[in-house]
Amino acid sequence: MSSRTATPDTEAKAPARRSRVLGTAGRNTGLVLALVLLCVVGVVTAGDRFANVDNVMTILRLASVIGVLSIGMTFVITAGGIDLSIGAVMGLASVWATTIATQTMATDTHWSLMVFVALAVGLVAGLVNGVLVAYGKVVAFIATLAMMAAARGLAEMISNRQTQRVRVNEFLDAFRGDLLGVPVLVWVFLVVAAAGWVLLNRTTFGRRTVAVGGNPEASRLAGINIRRHTVLVYGLAGLTAGIGAVMMLVRTTAGTSTHGQLYELDAIAAVVVGGTLLAGGRGTIVGTVLGVLIFTTLTNVFTQNNLSTSAQAVAKGVIIVVAVLLQQRLAARSRSST
């Protein structure tokens, strides 16, 4: 009320800006803190084995596949949905891109055909999810659960449950190796994350995603075609599953129906721990990236310390909860201080 006396454009906007920046930082302090803490634990327990460039690259490479999927998942969750199928879709895309037919054609034409097939399969599966959710009005949880079962089954049928080796070496060569000392796969993750950030925060697509997730009815009555948008969002998630499949092919040099098992849960956990609202209407790409890094670093620290899988599971459960609690407390404090 008091700001009315001041020049509206300078005075009123500035604090808003500042509180926004603070807000963003505040929102992520908990995550950054958790990550730093993890690194400290890593350094203390594993010393140089943890804190060296190779190990950092190992962590980043490991984070890259699940990271790409998590970016897609961030959009779906922000739009108020959920996608349990991305892991299975990734498996399906990896299998489809490595069938003898595809690989033969890729050898005859160009390796990028394999990439195209993987992306197309992912995209189409995602669009089908979207159509089921938006037009069929099937709850997202169920629609994508069904897609998960179907995609996994289809992948098994296509591959006859055999591992399909990638034989197109040009394809592998294109993605292996480093660029400026950083693995190409990590670059892919960075590019996808950056594109995701721009898309979510700076484009009409992102604005619609937030709107649809925040209040679908209000968005509809404001003239947004929420059904079409929902289809697109799931399509986007499918596309990231396709990209993930390509990355997985590079990483494992093989396509198989078991690729991506449980990746959907990991991705959802990373997204939600990152601060995206599971109920929709608020999403953060930075948070998601931090969430992914936390989980991968965690696994790395565990491995460095030779922890058994059982102990890892228990510790993971506890750490997830602690991270979320910490995050909430800090976010609440940063909110009340602005």
Place this chain on the structure above:
Amino acid sequence: MSSRTATPDTEAKAPARRSRVLGTAGRNTGLVLALVLLCVVGVVTAGDRFANVDNVMTILRLASVIGVLSIGMTFVITAGGIDLSIGAVMGLASVWATTIATQTMATDTHWSLMVFVALAVGLVAGLVNGVLVAYGKVVAFIATLAMMAAARGLAEMISNRQTQRVRVNEFLDAFRGDLLGVPVLVWVFLVVAAAGWVLLNRTTFGRRTVAVGGNPEASRLAGINIRRHTVLVYGLAGLTAGIGAVMMLVRTTAGTSTHGQLYELDAIAAVVVGGTLLAGGRGTIVGTVLGVLIFTTLTNVFTQNNLSTSAQAVAKGVIIVVAVLLQQRLAARSRSST
């Protein structure tokens, strides 16, 4: 408004009653139809092998464990939550109840000690979930995901990843066998389902569950302690996981950390296909039971027809979607006709 002229007491009641019955039936017609259809397919493809008492009992026995878990899940989902941990908690309870210490004590005292341990473990795990969700304000999805990891890991640590035989024969004898031609395990399922129905529809606890899931703020304003209620609801789900563990022990005569894998997804699918709103605020036990029966019958028909798992998965995905779509259309029609 025009009905205002009519005698309020008589006129208003009759159509309401009728529409309720119709409504309930209408809500479940799709499910019943799907079940009947499945049975028809079973009879046509497998003939007597499908349509005989032994096979029906096989289906029911299979349905009973997941059925009990689904009843607990119905409450959690109705209250607006979700529980991804019940499968793992069931595994943990089965392991805890079959440790050498427990079994020795049970031999020395009474077999019911094993039952008690399983139920107590389930209940406590559920209560922990509830506290995390209600008081820690951790999103249910994440809190129970963490519990899933932790419970599974703990179960592995306790059992040292070995399968633990049940050696207390009195325990097994108490639950094996039949009662009036129906296996005891199926009776347990029936009793739990009936109790669940009464609890949800005819008690304060159940009505508050609906209220908390449908409009938590209104419930709070009406003086309901929604936090305590949330804790209780998750505790209930944990308890059903404990009961499920006992049943699993009887069925497999062994406790192991791998019991109950993916049961959480099966239970959620059954509950939601059954018509309980994933968003909370509306739940149906009858629907859940039908949902469970549909899934188990489906598996049975698949098995009778020697279908490969891959084909099963694809078919399952398609059938889930079709069932939900059918269900919606029929429910919509029954709504508009009343």
Place this chain on the structure above:
Amino acid sequence: MVNADPDKPGEPPAFLSMRGIVKTFPGARALDGVDLDVRAGEVHCLLGQNGAGKSTLIKVLAGVHQPDAGEITMDGEPVALPTPVSALRAGIATMYQELDVVDGLTVAENVFLGHELASAGLTRRGELHRRTRETLTRLGHAEIPPGREVGRLSAAGKQIVSMARALSRGARVIVMDEPSAVLDSEEVDNLFRVVHELTASGVAVIYISHRLEEIRRIGDRITVLKDGRTVATALPAAQTPTAELIRLMTGRSVENVFPDRSDVAPDAAPVLEVDSLSLAGVFDSVTLAVRPGEVVGIAGLVGSGRSEILETIFGARRATSGTVRVDGRALRAGSVGAAVAAGVGLCPEERKSQGLLLEEPVYRNITLSTFARTARAGLLDEQAERAEARAQIDGLGVRPADPDRVTRTLSGGNQQKILLGRWLVHGCKVLLLDEPTRGVDVGARAEIYALVRRLTAQGAAVLVVSSEIDEVLGLADRVVVVADGRVVHTGPAADIDEHRVLDLVMEGSAA
């Protein structure tokens, strides 16, 4: 502070009093030292602009919010109200401003939510239904079946359930936060009858409303809040002049609530033509037209299908038959996108659930239907958006004038202005307003009326639905009366009065 009767001898002393209540929210000081005295058996009215702190005050009283400072006493004893339960135990029942019913439960279950009738945990359904029916009968709504799911009731029905709940608590004080907002005049009469019964039996009622004429009819004494402070208390409801109340509330005087009608060329071609539009089971064969510069009002009872008519015109519902034309071109049925593109805008009935992204900043709500237009190649231009939003905020007098404020924290009237602002930015030819002043204070109300007229002066066509018949008659050029989903009368607003409208409605409904 104006205090009209400082405990005169002979008058009964206040049995409930709140002293120096302060409540701050992050970023907002909602209450800044409020005093309130309520006597047994009176109707104490609480007045104030949107955001004055009325709801916050009663939430403090209901144990929902904890005050930062201040004291509450009942019968001279200080009471602590840390939870809603403790307030209910102390005999304070509240009907909240936001509908507080649970859709998935039955009417009876909603009425007894939180104090269920049960023996050993099992609900006593017979008793539950019997007592609910009693309460509903008392409220004049015996036709609502106790077993009906509340989700199937209209907004008015839900309000009645909420009222029944407050009654069923057997409280000594019943707080009603804008209960009449979703009720039509007949329902309001019913409500007042019940309030009289209550006060006659010694129950105190705290009554909040923005409709001053209601205050006059029902109120005993008035307390006025402004910016979180008590500016006047114990004003006699019957005697205090309206102008005085408005001056106390707003700090200025508001004259001529309804602006003058502008002249519409009678031969002008209509912008909006609705031709025998039907929606199966709700309304049938609705035909109307709105010319540029004209305001057409739709009057009718709650539940007569007025909202559905607007929503169907807008394409939010797919018409069973009939056409909608804008500037002579037919709109694609069931497509909001087509309507918006053709320059039609709708301010929906339920601001919060249908209109706003409550967690988003104000400016994004204002530009919700135009951000794509300001964007370049899909990239948002937030500078331009803020500028557009700021223009609307200034033009409409949205308070606080901060485009980055989270929308949830704004008062109802300001939220309504944001919705209007959205369509102003869009620049629409046809504006559909559903209950545009529901829950909006007198000051803002006058501003909204003036705004509507400013729009029509610029050639816009406005179709407005309101449950307040005087609003329809005062604001509109022509009136369409609907009853039971059918148009029963169309004609100039000047030729008809409130009684005639009610008669038409009753005839239409009875038929």
Place this chain on the structure above:
Amino acid sequence: TSNEEPPATTAPAASAPAPAAGGNDEPGDKIVIGFSGPAADHGWLGAINKAAIAEAEKYSDVELKVSEGTNDANLQISHVETFINDKVDAIVLLPTDGAALTDVAIKAMEAGIPVVNVDREFSSTFAARVTVLGDNYGMGVSAGTYICERLGGQSDAVVAEIAGIDSLPLTQDRSRGFEDALKGCGLSVSNRVAADFTIQGGESATAQLLSAAPKIDAIWNHDDDQGVGVLAAIETAGRDEFFMVGGAGSKNVMDLIKSGDSVVEATVIYPSTQAADGIKLARLVAQGRSMGDLVETSVPRKIQLYAPVVTKDNVDEFIGSAFES
């Protein structure tokens, strides 16, 4: 018809087998055999299923019912119950968990249906007529012994282990055997990770393992399916200072052993033809025959398969029967 004689091994792709002495392959009474195994979600289990089906198809007197695939003991029990309901003549069961399926197997036996237990042993001798066992402990011993021989005397050698699904008893058995064998030559496992029998699991576990252990002398990888991922990770890390021993014996790994230009030096066979043998035995038991090569008039109770180490020297002997992962 055990696995030890190469001519009798039943490779999935092999054409008609050489008829064994004693005329066991001659058609007998028509019988129905029920077969149920765990989820065939990875190569070795897939090969198990395929070999079993292929084996049954060779006999005109055998009708095979396959209840494929689950890792849920509860569901597999119901599969067996279905077989009992259908009154099949014999059941071949590869249980997802031996102990958990014991009870229902006993029920089948009591109903007069002979059960052939494959790979994971029941916890009661009454539960199976014949048991065909792989040797998980032996597998670990073979791998450990081989590594001991190769690293002879190097007491500070770093040995790493990449296990399969850690919660399975069979993984425990393998690890135990491995540890026991290493102990024999004064070595121990310095780094251990568990994958999950999948390629992605093998890849990510190995990537982490390699960065946790900067210098390694030998690795034993339990499973050649996940080995695809393990090798991919090794290649990405550009490491070759160690040698690796595989497990199960996939065609792919045998090819690598044969070519000799990778870190894989050897693999320990875990026969993927167990279920196929189970089918053969079930047929004999159901038809009341004896095993042709034995003097004994009944089929023996227990057959434990051998877990040989395949190296460059003997790879040609085994490559024909290796499974495609």
